[in-house]
Amino acid sequence: MTTSPGASSQALSRRLGLTDAVGVGLASMLGAGLFVVFAPAAAQAGSLLLVAVVVAGLLATANATSTARLAALYPESGGAYVYGRERLGVKWGHLAGWGFISGKIASCAAMALTIGVHIAPGWSQAVAVVVVLAVLALDLQGIQRSAGVARVIALTVIALVLVFVVVLLTSPPVTADTPPPTPPGSGGVLGVAQAVGFLFFAFAGYARVATLGEEVVEPRRTIPRAVAISLGIVLALYVLISLALTHTLGAGWVAAREAPLAEAAEISAWPWLGPALRVLAVVAAGGALLALTLGVSRTVLAMARDRHLPPSLARLDGPHHLPRRAECVVAGFIIVLVVLVDLRGVIGFSSFCVLVYYAVANASALTLPGSPLLRVVSALGLLGCVAVAVLLPWQSVVTGAVVLAIGAFIGWVRHTTRE
Template identity: 55%
Template sequence: MTQELRRSLGVFDAVVIGLGSMVGAGVFVALAPAAAAAGSGRLLLLGLGLAAVVAYGNAMASARLAARYPASGGTYVYGRERLGPFWGYLAGWAFVVGKTASCAAMALTVGAYVWPEQAHAVAVAAVVALTAVNYGGVQKSAWLTRAIVAVVLAVLTAVVVSSLTSASADLGRLGSDGSGGGAGGVLQAAGLLFFAFAGYARIATLGEEVRDPARTIPRAIPMALGITLVVYVCVALAVLSLLGVAELGRATAPLADAARAAGAEWLVPVVRVGAAVAALGSLLALILGVSRTTLAMARDGHLPRTLAAVHPRFQVPHHAELAVGLVVAVVAATVDVRGAIGFSSFGVLVYYAIANASAWTLSSRWRAPAACGLAGCLVLAFALPLSSVLAGAAVLAVGAAAYAVRAGLRERGGRQGHD
């Protein structure tokens, strides 16, 4: 008999887990490459707004589906139930590979801020440590994420206040001073920034561990998304007012550079610590979400059945968590941070395209917003840098081919069984 996970998370904890995923990823990682793509502060903010609109549509689709299907796995479960086994599998595959890249990016961000010369080694150590935390139970993870979010928001508040009150701040720097721009730049910036908003998926993938999911999930997702958008807008305005879009696009540590430009040298080491803590928060919640989707796929036989095991004491999918931690540690030892962002965004946008297609089947009144969400996901996915699109499409094709091979073997085995 399949073991179920313990329902221990309320609205507040679910919102905090979503914030832990989104705040660190967006502010400290995706803002710089998005600025380089936009080429103008105003276009960067427009891209941020567009990413938020697409994310909100996806959030509503996810909330409706999660309330209907409150089980671990997120869109893997929704696609399977609403569209058929292949689409559920493809969503799960896109999520696992895309979010594995996200985990690696977050781990490397920790390394870059804590010990730049040994970034890969620190990244692997962070993955091992947080896998151990998740192994101890989701409630422990929620408490640690709560502390991380509090620290990060305090650091970001200090950056925003010191930047906007600095004599060097000039909102006139929102104008064009970069090399990108235009509609293509806005779409590419939005696609990269969507990486930052994808944390609300953690709430949906924890559907089996949330109390009263039909009420909790639809409330927690838009709350987490709204808070994150306000934070992003404030930070983007503060950093742009000091650095301008061209310097922001080149920066490897934009918030630290903004603090320095504001004359707040005391804040620079604080920002470094805050960035590392934020990335740890994202990594913690990301590993949590990937392991739950892995659990759901293993239950259905798309991954080894042993990954569906639930620990009898901690009530967590411990085999899945150990496997995910191992894979992320290997990837974090070998990849580049910025390259991982585009690849992750492509996979996650495909994942949400399937979520919107699933929501379209619920009832006629959901079809218009679901169609808009589906179109938005596909447009942003294919507006990403060409290398990200090609790599993402190739990995999805490999997953689809593996599914076809397994399906063929099952069908052949079924025919032989009847002979």
């Protein structure tokens, strides 16, 4: 039975507890980025890769602090779109929502292609399309099943990656070739900043819980705890991975790889870890894609409710009252990008858009009452997001700025004509 817009049943059901929410956050961060971003980040940061990981983690922590405060106050679907709308005005909320949708659709395309490359490199696009359709089918079955899958994937990733780190540190691989030198032109403030931008792609899933605000039980208590737990686990894991890779093989070797974790495992004392990590990369990227499409569709839902997007996308259908139309539209755009995307370029574009999104979130948090320390954290988060965004490779900056400008112009014109 189809529910009509405006009915009381249009409210999403609250079925996610703390364990489910942490699982969604972990699966969002432990996806494609974990297996692909260390190579481009090492190419930019060189021997300062660990510094870039720590800086990215600190920026994510500042963003998470602001996001958790806002999510507790506004436990609705939409994340920074809702926060910007309520604290800064409709125009800024629209910019945040447009940035989230644009950046995360690009992230979804990158995740799908990552799966395709690991399964069948010669047929990566076809495999990616099939994966997107499969994820859509799971999304349409209801969020509880998706959260359960995410939790299992996250635990598996953590366990196997920890084994990989221990093996690499205790039995360093011996390579026949001379270790590649540090990538030319890497390092320095600019190199670290650009590496932070790439690594942000791997960190950015921590706020996925906030975009599912209407479906979380006791959101004022659950959301901040879930964000803090998932982010802390992932930051520790990324630090260990960067230490293991750079200490045993060097930044030059990492920068020259396409799949640094799997390739490092293949030359380790336990070479069977290589194929296992390749399989895990497919599973983890699929789990992250599953969680991310949920978050994007919920932001589409929130913007459609405010008529920044076609109102038909706000319709909830089926026995579980899910935004099936929004989910189908998001999947369609992902499929379009799958056949056009370049992995490194789309990661940069995604990071630029999402950094703008979190800049709006931090600016919104600055308007909240609170201690001076919390205001400093929000201010540093805002400045950090803006700085890292503008220092990304120029292609990502230009493309992202154009896309956001078009979306902002359309949204602001619509807002002005409706006033």
